[in-house]
Amino acid sequence: MRVRYSDKEAPLSKNSNKTRSFDGLQGACALIGITFGGIPLIRWTITGEHGALFRWIFENPSGSMAYVAPLVVIAAAVGVIAALEGLKRRA
Numbered sequence: 001m002r003v004r005y006s007d008k009e010a011p012l013s014k015n016s017n018k019t020r021s022f023d024g025l026q027g028a029c030a031l032i033g034i035t036f037g038g039i040p041l042i043r044w045t046i047t048g049e050h051g052a053l054f055r056w057i058f059e060n061p062s063g064s065m066a067y068v069a070p071l072v073v074i075a076a077a078v079g080v081i082a083a084l085e086g087l088k089r090r091a
């Protein structure tokens with residue numbers, strides 16, 4: 001007699017710990033991208049200044065660098081998340 005599992009009831013595969021690790025790393029990258037990229041970019045467009053944490057890491061960029069630095073952080077976070085997604089599918 002064969003037991004059939006639905007997707008929710010399927011037993012954990014041997015790679016589930018690896019995929020959880022990749023998911024955790026992706027979450028950390030998303031958090032970094034939002035904290036050091038998204039929030040400072042929105043704050044710069046509204047108030048004209050970055051937050052203290054952003055200034056501590058990147059000093060005090062002005063002019064076009066005030067926009068470019070957060071965008072580079074966002075792009076790097078998205079790139080790392082995409083790379084981790086590719087590695088997760090191979091694992």
